[in-house]
Amino acid sequence: MASLMEExxxxxxxxxSLYEKLISLNDEKKDSIIYKKLDVLEAIxxxxxxxxxxxxxxxxxxxxxxxxxxxxxxxxxxxxxVSWMIDNLAGQPVEQKKLITxxxxxxxxxxxxxxxxxxxxxxxxxAIEMVEFDITLLKSVKQAPQxxxxxxxxxxxxxxxxxxGFDAKQ
Numbered sequence: 164m165a166s167l168m169e170e171x172x173x174x175x176x177x178x179x180s181l182y183e184k185l186i187s188l189n190d191e192k193k194d195s196i197i198y199k200k201l202d203v204l205e206a207i208x209x210x211x212x213x214x215x216x217x218x219x220x221x222x223x224x225x226x227x228x229x230x231x232x233x234x235x236x237x238x239x240x241x242x243x244x245v246s247w248m249i250d251n252l253a254g255q256p257v258e259q260k261k262l263i264t265x266x267x268x269x270x271x272x273x274x275x276x277x278x279x280x281x282x283x284x285x286x287x288x289x290a291i292e293m294v295e296f297d298i299t300l301l302k303s304v305k306q307a308p309q310x311x312x313x314x315x316x317x318x319x320x321x322x323x324x325x326x327x328g329f330d331a332k333q
Contacts, residue, residue: 167235168258171228175245175265178221181214182272188214189279196286 188207195203229243236251245266252259 165258167228167232168262171225171232172261172265174221174225174228175269178218178225179265179269179272181218181221182269182276185211185214185276186272186279189276189283192283193286196283196290199290 188210192204192207192211194200195207226243229245229248230239232248233239233241233243238251241247245262249259249262249266252262
């Protein structure tokens with residue numbers, strides 16, 4: 164069981180490390196959004212996807228290790244969590260303390276990544292709103308005023324003005 168526990172701790176540390184990589188990419192991602200560097204944003208997104216894939220693999224490995232540890236402890240069919248394992252390792256204070264520390268670090272890194280992800284999501288939402296505003300503004304430059312552009316049924320037609328501009332020859 165000691166080797167399973169060590170492998171579990173290494174897996175949790177690997178997950179924490181990957182979350183920290185996501186956190187470190189976040190500042191660069193924010194700058195690329197703010198300064199509209201789409202090529203940089205695309206490269207960061209590719210890196211984030213690779214990290215997310217690696218996190219998924221480590222999570223599956225962690226779940227498998229916890230099931231194996233539970234089987235060794237005689238709890239094969241129970242729903243196993245790290246907190247459950249901490250509670251059931253009361254007789255082994257050294258392993259229990261290591262697991263508490265690893266869980267705390269992993270939870271902190273995951274929470275920080277989630278907060279930064281939420282902030283980036285809001286930043287992207289604002290950037291999209293600005294793009295939509297710019298598109299609406301550009302469309303309205305060529306659109307006739309609504310009060311002077313009515314059709315047969317007294318509804319606005321939304322027709323665009325032609326490329327006439329000012330005729331200087333008159």
